[in-house]
Amino acid sequence: MSAVCPAGKALLWVHDLSLAYRNGGQPFWVLQDLNFQVPEGGFLAVLGPSGCGKSTLLRVLAGLLPPTRGQVCYASRPLAAPQPEIGLVFQHANLLPWRTVLQNITLPLEIRGVTRREAEARAREMVALVGLEGFEHTLPRDLSGGMAQRVALARALVYRPRLLLLDEPFSPLDTLTREQMWEELLRIWRHTGVTILMVTHSMTEALVLADRVLVLSPRPARLRLDLTVPFPRPRTEEIRFTPLFGELVRRIREAILSG
Ligand SMILES: Nc1ncnc2c1ncn2[C@@H]1O[C@H](COP(=O)(O)OP(=O)(O)OP(=O)(O)O)[C@@H](O)[C@H]1O
Numbered sequence: 257m258s259a260v261c262p263a264g265k266a267l268l269w270v271h272d273l274s275l276a277y278r279n280g281g282q283p284f285w286v287l288q289d290l291n292f293q294v295p296e297g298g299f300l301a302v303l304g305p306s307g308c309g310k311s312t313l314l315r316v317l318a319g320l321l322p323p324t325r326g327q328v329c330y331a332s333r334p335l336a337a338p339q340p341e342i343g344l345v346f347q348h349a350n351l352l353p354w355r356t357v358l359q360n361i362t363l364p365l366e367i368r369g370v371t372r373r374e375a376e377a378r379a380r381e382m383v384a385l386v387g388l389e390g391f392e393h394t395l396p397r398d399l400s401g402g403m404a405q406r407v408a409l410a411r412a413l414v415y416r417p418r419l420l421l422l423d424e425p426f427s428p429l430d431t432l433t434r435e436q437m438w439e440e441l442l443r444i445w446r447h448t449g450v451t452i453l454m455v456t457h458s459m460t461e462a463l464v465l466a467d468r469v470l471v472l473s474p475r476p477a478r479l480r481l482d483l484t485v486p487f488p489r490p491r492t493e494e495i496r497f498t499p500l501f502g503e504l505v506r507r508i509r510e511a512i513l514s515g
């Protein structure tokens with residue numbers, strides 16, 4: 257595999273990426289010839305049918321799985337291992353039940369040997385950023401789903417990632433909490449300048465939040481649609497009730513459903 261990464265604006269550069277899991281020697285192809293780029297500071301949403309390979313794609317982009325073919329470049333270098341600059345949030349918050357909110361957030365810093373004092377100071381900053389002040393010493397069992405998800409977000413942000421990978425982070429939440437989290441996420445995105453790539457099953461979520469929407473085919477996932485979202489920011493709730501929004505939902509839906 258050649259390892260030439262173009263110098264340029266793209267923070268992530270995905271070139272002819274294919275991935276197969278090996279089940280007893282037989283390759284099980286999950287990603288097929290994916291090509292796309294994510295500019296620094298961009299917000300991409302990724303949609304596709306269940307089981308098509310979205311979480312697998314995130315694992316590759318997090319440096320946890322090496323491509324079987326093709327190449328992934330991060331900041332103009334081949335991505336060969338997990339990077340502290342890349343934060344990953346899974347669908348379930350996965351908090352340690354015996355650690356408080358603050359202690360869950362300081363964990364990645366402790367693992368990397370940051371002093372306790374500094375770790376706590378940074379965790380407190382994140383607590384403020386995700387709107388959890390007053391809950392620093394609460395245990396996960398006493399948090400709502402939305403609050404737990406905020407802690408997971410804060411934990412991913414505490415290392416000040418340049419790239420944030422989100423795997424259906426708001427799926428378990430009720431509609432209102434989810435919409436509140438959209439606001440929070442957009443605020444964090446504006447405030448930190450982090451680049452976001454988010455997997456979601458919600459077409460509305462994708463169109464409300466993202467600059468671009470990628471739609472993947474059923475497994476093995478190929479790129480079906482790469483759609484630029486034309487709504488200016490800040491976006492109001494009203495965009496959801498416009499004919500253009502309906503038209504874009506229709507295009508995404510067709511791309512997901514087409515064979
Ligand atoms: N570690 C693994 N070993 C072998 N096969 C795997 C592994 N992880 C996932 N798969 C398979 O790869 C395919 C894609 O899985 P993946 O979790 O990436 O899909 P997904 O698009 O995230 O699905 P969902 O929308 O349901 O979350 C599935 O068929 C799954 O069974």
Ligand SMILES: [Mg+2]
Nearest residue numbers: 310311312423
């Ligand atoms: Mg998944």
